[in-house]
Amino acid sequence: MLEKFVSKVSYESYDDFVSNFRVIVPDNFNFGFDVVDEWARTDPEKRALCWTNDRGEHLDFSFGELSKSSDAAASCFMEMGIEAGDKVMLILKRRYEFWLAVIALHKIGAVVIPATHLLTTKDIVYRNNAAGIKMIVCVGDLLVTKNVAASVQSSPTLCKLVSIGPEIPDGFYDFHDCMAKAAPFVRPQTKNANEDISLLYFTSGTSGQPKMVVHDFTYPLGHIVTASYWHNLASDSLHLTIADTGWGKAVWGKLYGQWIAGATVFVYDHEKFTPADMLRMIQDYRITSLCAPPTIFRFLIRENLAAYDLSSLKYCTIAGEALNPAVFDSFYRLTGIKLMEGFGQTETTLTIATFPWVEPRPGSMGLPNPQYDVDLIRADGSRAEDGEQGEIVVRIGDERPLGLFKEYYRDPQLTLEVRHDGIYHTGDVAWRDEDGYFWFVGRTDDVIKSSGYRIGPFEVESALMTHPAVVECAVTGVPDEVRGQLVKATIVLAAGYKSRPKDELSREIQDHVKKVTAPYKYPRIVEFVDELPKTISGKIRRVEIRQKDNN
Numbered sequence: 001m002l003e004k005f006v007s008k009v010s011y012e013s014y015d016d017f018v019s020n021f022r023v024i025v026p027d028n029f030n031f032g033f034d035v036v037d038e039w040a041r042t043d044p045e046k047r048a049l050c051w052t053n054d055r056g057e058h059l060d061f062s063f064g065e066l067s068k069s070s071d072a073a074a075s076c077f078m079e080m081g082i083e084a085g086d087k088v089m090l091i092l093k094r095r096y097e098f099w100l101a102v103i104a105l106h107k108i109g110a111v112v113i114p115a116t117h118l119l120t121t122k123d124i125v126y127r128n129n130a131a132g133i134k135m136i137v138c139v140g141d142l143l144v145t146k147n148v149a150a151s152v153q154s155s156p157t158l159c160k161l162v163s164i165g166p167e168i169p170d171g172f173y174d175f176h177d178c179m180a181k182a183a184p185f186v187r188p189q190t191k192n193a194n195e196d197i198s199l200l201y202f203t204s205g206t207s208g209q210p211k212m213v214v215h216d217f218t219y220p221l222g223h224i225v226t227a228s229y230w231h232n233l234a235s236d237s238l239h240l241t242i243a244d245t246g247w248g249k250a251v252w253g254k255l256y257g258q259w260i261a262g263a264t265v266f267v268y269d270h271e272k273f274t275p276a277d278m279l280r281m282i283q284d285y286r287i288t289s290l291c292a293p294p295t296i297f298r299f300l301i302r303e304n305l306a307a308y309d310l311s312s313l314k315y316c317t318i319a320g321e322a323l324n325p326a327v328f329d330s331f332y333r334l335t336g337i338k339l340m341e342g343f344g345q346t347e348t349t350l351t352i353a354t355f356p357w358v359e360p361r362p363g364s365m366g367l368p369n370p371q372y373d374v375d376l377i378r379a380d381g382s383r384a385e386d387g388e389q390g391e392i393v394v395r396i397g398d399e400r401p402l403g404l405f406k407e408y409y410r411d412p413q414l415t416l417e418v419r420h421d422g423i424y425h426t427g428d429v430a431w432r433d434e435d436g437y438f439w440f441v442g443r444t445d446d447v448i449k450s451s452g453y454r455i456g457p458f459e460v461e462s463a464l465m466t467h468p469a470v471v472e473c474a475v476t477g478v479p480d481e482v483r484g485q486l487v488k489a490t491i492v493l494a495a496g497y498k499s500r501p502k503d504e505l506s507r508e509i510q511d512h513v514k515k516v517t518a519p520y521k522y523p524r525i526v527e528f529v530d531e532l533p534k535t536i537s538g539k540i541r542r543v544e545i546r547q548k549d550n551n
Contacts, residue, residue, distance in 0.1 A: 001039060001262055002228060005221055014357045017229065018370045023221050023402055028191040031198075031220040032070060032107035035259055040067035048259060050238065050285065051096040053269035054277065059096060063259075066103065071185035073104035076178040080135065080160045084109030084188060087131050087157075087200065089124075091115045091138040091148070091246070094269040097164045097175060098245045101137055102255065106217075107185075109192040113200045116246030117141065121150040127202055128155035131212060131409060135160040137175065140167035194218045200409060201248050201346050212409035213346045220256035222349035222403025225369050227257025230342050230353045231289055232315045235262035238285065242268075242278070242292040248346045249320060253291045263289075275299040279308045286312035293320030294327055297339065298471070301330045310335060317342055319350075321539065322440040322458045324465040325362035341365050343392075343440065345426060347418075348372070349403035351394070352438050363462060364437040365430070372401050376432055377423075389431045389441055389454055394424040429456065446542050448477035450485045455521050457542065463516040464489055464523075467509055469497040474532050476545045478525055489523035490545055492532060502528055 002009055007022035026034065039046060044064030052058045061069070082088060088110050092098040098114075105112045113131060115124075117139060124147055127133060133155070138144050140163040149171060152158055163172040192198070198217045202210035227233050231253070241253025258265050268281045279300065282290065290313060297318060313335070319342040328339050342353035343365040351374060354366035368374035376390030377383055384390030394404065396419070404424060408414045418425045429441040441447060441456030448455040457475035464473045472492040477485035489509070497505065506526040513522040533544040 001035065001042075001260055002224070004038075005224060005260065011229075011357065014355055014367060017355065017357065021225075021229075021370050023224060023371070025194065025218055025221060025402065027194065029194055029217055029221065030106055030109075030192055031217075031256060032074075032103045033187075035220070035256075036063060036070065036103050037067050039063035039259070039262070046235075046262070047264045049096065049099055049265050049267065051267045051269065052281070052285070053094075054271060061096070061099075066099065069100050069179070070103035070107065072179040072182045073100045073175075074107045075182035075185040076175070077104055077110070077135070078108060078185075079178070079182065080162075080173065082108055082110050082135060082160075084190065084192065085111065085196070086135070087111045087113055087133045088135045088137065089113040089115050089127065089131075089133050091117050091119070091136065091144055092164065093117050093139050094245060094267055095139055095164060096267065096269075097137075098250075099255065099265075102251075106198060107187070109188060109190075109196065109198075111197050111200055111214075113202070114246050114248075114250065115202065116244060117144050118246075119147065121147045124148060124151040125154045126209075128158050130202075131200060132157045134158065135162065137162040137164065139163070140165040140169075140172075142167055145169045145172065192217050195406070197406065197409075199251070203346050211414065212411070214406045214409045216406050218402055219349070220251075220260070222371065223252060223257030224260055225257070225353075225371060226252055226342075226350045227261045227263065229355055230340065230350055231258070231263075231291060231317055232340075232356050233258060233261045233263040233289060237261070237263040237288050238266050238312075239263050239289040240266040240268070240282070240287045240291070242273075242290075242296050249293075252319075252344070252349070273299075275303045279303060279305070279310070282310055282313055283308045288312055289315045289317075291317040291319065294318055294323050295321070295472070297327050297331055298465075301327065301334060305334045313337065316340065317353075319343065322365070322462075323363065324462045326462070326466040328360070328362035343428075343438070345428075347405040347424075348394070348426075351392075351426075361437055364433075364439050366438065367436055368438070371403055373397065374438075376430060376438075384432070386432050386434050389429055389447075389456070391444060392426040392428045392430050392438070394426070396422050396424055443542075446476070448475070448485050448487055450477065450480075450487060451483045451520070453520055455487060459517060460487060460489065460513065460521050460523065463513045463521070464491065464509065466516055467512045469493055469500075469505060469509065472532055472540075474540045474542050474545055475523065476542050476549070478546075478549050486525055487521065487523045488525040488527065488545075488549065490527045490529055490532060492530065493528055 011017040040063045049061040161172045164175040199215040201213045243249035318339045340354040344351045352365040354360045373395040460475040480486045533541040
């Protein structure tokens with residue numbers, strides 16, 4: 001399958017990759033027909049999805065089965081009035097129906113809007129009206145269906161509600177019953193255009209209302225690099241990405257690129273993350289490749305890894321937040337596996353990564369994906385030198401790169417703010433070393449200016465994370481009349497340190513940071529908390545800490 005879409009499959013080096021990698025984009029590309037159905041035609045018994053849950057249930061889906069089931073789901077949705085361009089929100093946790101629904105909606109030409117089950121009624125109403133959502137397909141949990149049903153009265157465009165069970169409340173269609181009774185699927189006569197919208201994500205809103213990021217039908221092809229040349233997958237790989245289907249990381253790691261590569265996607269459907277359970281899944285199912293955010297790896301390395309047979313695990317990647325070198329070092333010491341970091345946004349596919357031919361440098365994101373012309377610029381727009389901090393940007397040129405978002409839906413002004421003069425502005429700050437490796441500093445709003453120094457929160461957080469007392473931390477700037485800003489560390493302590501005198505522990509942690517990194521970066525203010533403020537996707541809301549300190 002991969003050979004259909006790339007100019008060259010195997011590469012000897014990163015330079016070879018940069019020089020020769022090209023994606024072949026067919027006209028009217030549709031992931032449902034051109035990937036899933038094509039696998040069903042050429043290798044129908046090939047396993048596509050291995051699904052299990054925390055209740056011991058297990059299901060395998062071949063590509064042949066996925067093709068037939070997604071056809072039934074597409075017919076079901078069409079009978080409910082869903083057409084090309086209609087907006088459909090999916091609140092499906094890690095249930096296998098998510099994959100059936102996404103493929104079905106792609107085949108119709110409708111717009112898929114993944115969402116988290118943590119949304120309140122207010123959140124759902126906002127999304128319904130902002131995007132013009134016509135149908136919601138959700139898990140049959142009482143709280144979720146209650147919130148969805150309560151949104152109807154304030155959502156004029158919302159016409160249909162569908163539950164996958166177990167609860168099918170009044171006013172909801174039964175997804176499985178509809179599939180069973182659906183007429184044979186008839187492919188729409190009008191094909192989608194490549195530039196049509198296929199996917200819409202509401203960002204997690206770290207600093208305001210969520211933005212509506214839209215991608216076109218070619219977006220899945222942008223994830224060929226994600227799966228084949230970052231996750232390093234092959235047709236015999238069994239890949240686990242730990243992510244809820246409500247977030248962009250799910251289609252990064254549990255759908256598009258993985259199936260183009262012919263890998264099997266492994267899904268563990270669980271209500272509560274437990275490190276021991278996840279390690280048992282890796283052991284029992286013989287997972288070969290794992291991708292997860294740094295937080296997950298921080299929890300894994302605190303387990304007794306020697307108690308599990310992890311010999312099947314060959315490759316691990318990490319994204320979602322910057323990787324602290326201490327986590328890299330500990331995981332490598334315990335497993336012999338080097339964590340290969342990657343960077344991207346909801347607005348992009350993988351943008352910078354540590355690729356298989358690249359030796360990882362702990363704490364570095366790696367080198368640019370050749371799909372994008374990545375650079376660093378100063379505030380005045382000039383190019384930043386090696387070793388100098390600058391904003392990560394993508395130079396667009398005459399044609400929008402494959403994988404870069406189409407627009408912020410219904411907000412041309414916001415789109416223009418981040419994409420203008422041939423440049424897409426990520427809003428993230430990094431520096432580049434003399435070998436071209438990129439090192440994350442923080443969001444532009446997060447960079448601390450103290451006594452003439454520009455201090456990135458990540459570099460201080462990395463130093464803090466090497467102290468055994470620190471489980472999680474967030475570094476922010478606090479206004480100060482003399483220095484401009486003071487560095488503050490908000491810290492969640494490990495269990496064995498919570499009873500220690502706080503003043504004594506603060507001084508110990510401050511002294512530790514002075515030894516690990518440049519002394520001027522140490523946190524002059526230390527606050528211990530039970531938990532850090534986070535978005536519903538799990539990202540730390542430093543803006544909330546700053547707002548509290550400014551009031």
